[in-house]
Amino acid sequence: MAAPATEMDLTEARISDLTLPKGGWSEAARTDALARLRQTGLPQRRDEYWKFTRPDMLTQAGAQAAVFEHSEAPIFGAMDVLRIVFDDGVFNPDVSDALAMEHVSIERLADTDADIHWAKGVYGVLETAGQTPVARPLAALNTAFASDGVLIHVTGKAPKPISLVYNHGKETSDAILHHVIKIEAGAELTILENGPAAARFNKVMEVDVADGAFFHHVRAQGRDHERLAATHIFARLGTESTFKSFTLTVNGRMTRNDCVIELTGDDAIAHVAGACVGDGDFHHDDTVFVTHDAERCESRQVFKKVLRNGAVGVFQGKILVKAGAQKTDGYQISQSLLLDEDAQFLAKPELEIYADDVVCSHGSTSGAIDDEALFYLRSRGVPESIATDLLTLAFLAEAVEEIEDEALREVVVDRLEGWLERHRS
Amino acid sequence: MLTIKNLHVKLEEEDKQILKGVDLTVEAGKVHAIMGPNGSGKSTLSYVLSGREGYEVTDGTAHLGDVDLLDMEPEERAAAGLFLAFQYPVEIPGVGNMTFLRTAVNAQRKARGEEEMSAAEFLKVVRARAKELQIDADMLKRPVNVGFSGGEKKRNEILQMAMLEPKMCILDETDSGLDVDAMKLVATGVNALRDAGRGFLVITHYQRLLDHIKPDVVHIMADGRIVKTGGPELALEVENNGYADILAEVA
Numbered sequence A: 001m002a003a004p005a006t007e008m009d010l011t012e013a014r015i016s017d018l019t020l021p022k023g024g025w026s027e028a029a030r031t032d033a034l035a036r037l038r039q040t041g042l043p044q045r046r047d048e049y050w051k052f053t054r055p056d057m058l059t060q061a062g063a064q065a066a067v068f069e070h071s072e073a074p075i076f077g078a079m080d081v082l083r084i085v086f087d088d089g090v091f092n093p094d095v096s097d098a099l100a101m102e103h104v105s106i107e108r109l110a111d112t113d114a115d116i117h118w119a120k121g122v123y124g125v126l127e128t129a130g131q132t133p134v135a136r137p138l139a140a141l142n143t144a145f146a147s148d149g150v151l152i153h154v155t156g157k158a159p160k161p162i163s164l165v166y167n168h169g170k171e172t173s174d175a176i177l178h179h180v181i182k183i184e185a186g187a188e189l190t191i192l193e194n195g196p197a198a199a200r201f202n203k204v205m206e207v208d209v210a211d212g213a214f215f216h217h218v219r220a221q222g223r224d225h226e227r228l229a230a231t232h233i234f235a236r237l238g239t240e241s242t243f244k245s246f247t248l249t250v251n252g253r254m255t256r257n258d259c260v261i262e263l264t265g266d267d268a269i270a271h272v273a274g275a276c277v278g279d280g281d282f283h284h285d286d287t288v289f290v291t292h293d294a295e296r297c298e299s300r301q302v303f304k305k306v307l308r309n310g311a312v313g314v315f316q317g318k319i320l321v322k323a324g325a326q327k328t329d330g331y332q333i334s335q336s337l338l339l340d341e342d343a344q345f346l347a348k349p350e351l352e353i354y355a356d357d358v359v360c361s362h363g364s365t366s367g368a369i370d371d372e373a374l375f376y377l378r379s380r381g382v383p384e385s386i387a388t389d390l391l392t393l394a395f396l397a398e399a400v401e402e403i404e405d406e407a408l409r410e411v412v413v414d415r416l417e418g419w420l421e422r423h424r425s
Numbered sequence B: 001m002l003t004i005k006n007l008h009v010k011l012e013e014e015d016k017q018i019l020k021g022v023d024l025t026v027e028a029g030k031v032h033a034i035m036g037p038n039g040s041g042k043s044t045l046s047y048v049l050s051g052r053e054g055y056e057v058t059d060g061t062a063h064l065g066d067v068d069l070l071d072m073e074p075e076e077r078a079a080a081g082l083f084l085a086f087q088y089p090v091e092i093p094g095v096g097n098m099t100f101l102r103t104a105v106n107a108q109r110k111a112r113g114e115e116e117m118s119a120a121e122f123l124k125v126v127r128a129r130a131k132e133l134q135i136d137a138d139m140l141k142r143p144v145n146v147g148f149s150g151g152e153k154k155r156n157e158i159l160q161m162a163m164l165e166p167k168m169c170i171l172d173e174t175d176s177g178l179d180v181d182a183m184k185l186v187a188t189g190v191n192a193l194r195d196a197g198r199g200f201l202v203i204t205h206y207q208r209l210l211d212h213i214k215p216d217v218v219h220i221m222a223d224g225r226i227v228k229t230g231g232p233e234l235a236l237e238v239e240n241n242g243y244a245d246i247l248a249e250v251a
């Protein structure tokens, strides 16, 4: 069924702003994606997974102006990484490292125009799979119109993380990036991402994790109050593979992070976690969909949000266990700490299970700082502000602990501490 | 050291008077014990002194040395030298015991304009004190009081007291839930801190603790007042005869 007329007008208005890149291996995928987008239309408030988040700022033609405040140094700046920098969504070779590393091939999406390329088997493919049962039109738009991004092929253990740095400079930049990552059997890669990217940012990352392969992902979204972002991760996991993704979000008027994971091989592990802190004009939406389609897989969703002063947090998380996915171990927790009465947390946890021998649990809570604990700390001489910060970090700990690497965990905690200190009441 | 005069306290939320005129003075270098029936207001007194919310002081005063306690935030009272070992120590998931202790020690030092303790020095001191209380390294690493047994929680309170070196220590039923050996350990910890500049107020139901921590003065609290004050023999009397005689005598 085609989308109604008004929705089509909106979609066409958005599309008319953009140009569809022609030629090369990705052309067919882009044309198909455009057709998918036209089929569903851009998201509307009445769509089931957009009830809590207004899509209009993300879908309208043209980005609203957003001024970047250069207040903090980039988060992973001091680490030993291979840096790939995008300025307002455009690859900047001058400040990027050479796109070369042992066991890893890295190419720029915009540079590959051959007719045959390994990425053809992934680009738009995982995204298409992730469109059912829930349509993700902003991702289809991305596949069709992405103007830049990287194609990363990993055949062994990468010697160091790849750090994708997204700088934002122009006031109305409207960036569409699409990355494709393919990790071959037994190989391993860590991807770091940070930076506000653009006034409006639409990003898709498709990750194909083959049998026995590892993918680690740590992302920091922050620093910029006014930016808007809609991001998607689509991951497909092979037998005995591991996928671990953590996102830190501080600031940002609007962030919608979709993560769609399909466990297709037996004994695979997928952990996706997020910690976010929001003050004032802040809307953060985590929408997660994990499909178990193999035996003995483990999935964890751990999302924690600290909200104050009118900030809004949304969590929509689903575990779908298909028939035959026996011995599934699924866990999902979403919690908010509301630091005042103006903050709001909206959660929609879902389980859908078609196998009989599974263990799945989910929980969602909203609470305030524990007065007893606060008094206990204060009675030992800890000032109220510091005690509140300690308890807030403690609340976030379960999510932050999902980061395996200690050094990465520490920089994330540092960021959180800094933010809390700056946002004391 | 601690001077409480005519202290009247009611609950903030309901119209219930709990302390009905407490008068009590603990001198530096002395150990005072408070005994009294359940619900007589002993814990309430200790909470009001340390600044917990939910109570309203309707009359009276409480001073630590020259400073008016009732005007201060809980953390200011702590920095001024007041310490309460809780009857029910609070579990704080996610906050490491070490982080907590170090934050507390350094926050107090900072508030008093003293130099903060370095990480290395702190570690050295805390390990030594923990060892005396037979608190193992694993307990120090765990979140505050989480998964601690009743006795471990109480020993952890004494460890905090030993690290913070307060002037005035209030111990609210630190002996309850302790086995005989743990009680001796706690008593040794407390006795090690006894000195001429420090006062103790030990709330207990049992004479047993007072065999190990010898009090100078014993008070009996009933229905929100100190109804009788005497020497260590008063505790023995309670142990042997209960409160009935004493309460009848003062009624």
Ligand SMILES: Nc1ncnc2c1ncn2[C@@H]1O[C@H](COP(=O)(O)OP(=O)(O)OP(=O)(O)O)[C@@H](O)[C@H]1O
Pocket (backbone or CB within 6 Å): B011, B018, B036, B037, B038, B039, B040, B041, B042, B043, B044, B045, B054, B087
């Ligand atoms: N927050 C509160 N809400 C309701 N009642 C309270 C509160 N705090 C204290 N009380 C009441 O005040 C009285 C004194 O309580 P408190 O805990 O001070 O007694 P206690 O002497 O320490 O008793 P115990 O020996 O059992 O520890 C009790 O009747 C108790 O129920």
Ligand SMILES: [Mg+2]
Pocket (backbone or CB within 6 Å): B042, B043, B044, B087, B172, B173
């Ligand atoms: Mg009590």
